[in-house]
Every structure is written in structure tokens, then in C-alpha cells.
Amino acid sequence: MDLLLLADPLSDKIRSYLPGAKCFVASNGEVVVGACVVKPRGAGTYEIMNIVVQPAHQKSGYGTALLKWIIDFFCESGAGQIEVGTGTFGYQLAFYQRHGFRVTSIDHDFFVKNYPEPIFENGIQLFDMLRLTLRCPDNVT
Numbered sequence: 001m002d003l004l005l006l007a008d009p010l011s012d013k014i015r016s017y018l019p020g021a022k023c024f025v026a027s028n029g030e031v032v033v034g035a036c037v038v039k040p041r042g043a044g045t046y047e048i049m050n051i052v053v054q055p056a057h058q059k060s061g062y063g064t065a066l067l068k069w070i071i072d073f074f075c076e077s078g079a080g081q082i083e084v085g086t087g088t089f090g091y092q093l094a095f096y097q098r099h100g101f102r103v104t105s106i107d108h109d110f111f112v113k114n115y116p117e118p119i120f121e122n123g124i125q126l127f128d129m130l131r132l133t134l135r136c137p138d139n140v141t
């Protein structure tokens with residue numbers, strides 16, 4: 001939970017999406033350095049609810065390895081598409097786009113409507129959620 005809270009500040013919200021979800025971790029030996037929670041959304045769609053790497057281990061390739069593993073695992077298991085939402089349009093956006101995620105919609109004021117307190121990242125308040133989708137190349141209907 002400590003790790004997941006780094007990517008999503010509301011523990012109640014995290015608990016609400018854990019039932020029915022799968023949680024994966026990236027580890028270096030015995031040390032858990034990253035985590036990713038993925039939830040089935042029906043009709044071959046899976047949503048990345050949370051992906052995070054310990055701050056001390058960021059920018060070392062763990063996040064890329066974890067995301068790539070998630071994409072390969074779900075696409076090879078027959079998923080049609082993988083979705084993710086982000087409110088941060090900085091390096092995180094490039095992180096997903098580099099793996100083929102495309103912008104599919106914008107949920108305006110998502111962070112104002114769904115969180116009791118304003119959320120700031122790098123001094124910028126988060127308002128809108130950008131929704132991204134990766135179509136699994138071999139399973140597109």
C-alpha cells in the first residue's frame with residue numbers, strides 16, 4: 001500500500017479497485033522496487049489502475065520492464081486492449097506512448113470530482129484524466 005500510494009494518494013480509492021484485480025511486483029533480489037495493479041474491465045479489456053516504482057529506484061528501467069511485462073503478459077493471454085488513465089501529462093505520458101498507448105479520451109475534471117483535496121504534481125494542479133489505450137496487435141477484432 002505504501003508503494004501504491006505514491007501513484008494514487010487515496011488509500012480508500014486503492015482499496016476499492018483491488019478486489020478482482022491482479023497485482024504484479026518488480027523485485028531486485030528480495031527487494032520489491034515496483035508494483036502494478038491491473039483490473040479486468042470485460043470484453044477483453046484490462047485497465048492499469050496503478051503503476052509505481054520506489055523513488056530511489058526510479059529512472060533505472062524498472063518501470064519500463066514492468067510495463068513491458070504487463071503488456072506482453074496480457075496481450076499473450078488474449079487481451080484485446082489495455083487501458084490506463086493519467087493526470088500527469090509530463091514524462092508519464094511519454095512512458096506510455098513509447099509502448100504504443102494512444103490517447104482515446106479526456107475525462108474532464110476527473111481529479112476534482114473524484115478526490116476530496118486538490119492534487120498537485122510538480123506544482124501543477126491535476127484536473128483532467130487523459131485516457132490511453134494500447135490495442136494488442138494480434139488480438140484486435
Ligand SMILES: CC(C)(COP(=O)(O)OP(=O)(O)OC[C@H]1O[C@@H](n2cnc3c(N)ncnc32)[C@H](O)[C@@H]1OP(=O)(O)O)[C@@H](O)C(=O)NCCC(=O)NCCS
Binds near residue numbers: 051
Ligand atoms: C512512472 C514510473 C512508474 C516509471 O518508472 P521508472 O522505473 O522511473 O521508469 P524507467 O526508469 O523505465 O524510465 C522510463 C522513462 O521515464 C523517465 N522518467 C522516470 N522518472 C522520471 C522523473 N521523475 N522525471 C523525469 N523523467 C522520468 C525516464 O528518464 C525514462 O525516459 P528515457 O527512456 O527517455 O530516459 C515511475 O517514475 C513512478 O513510479 N512515478 C511515480 C508514480 C507515477 O507517476 N505513476 C504513474 C501514474 S500515471
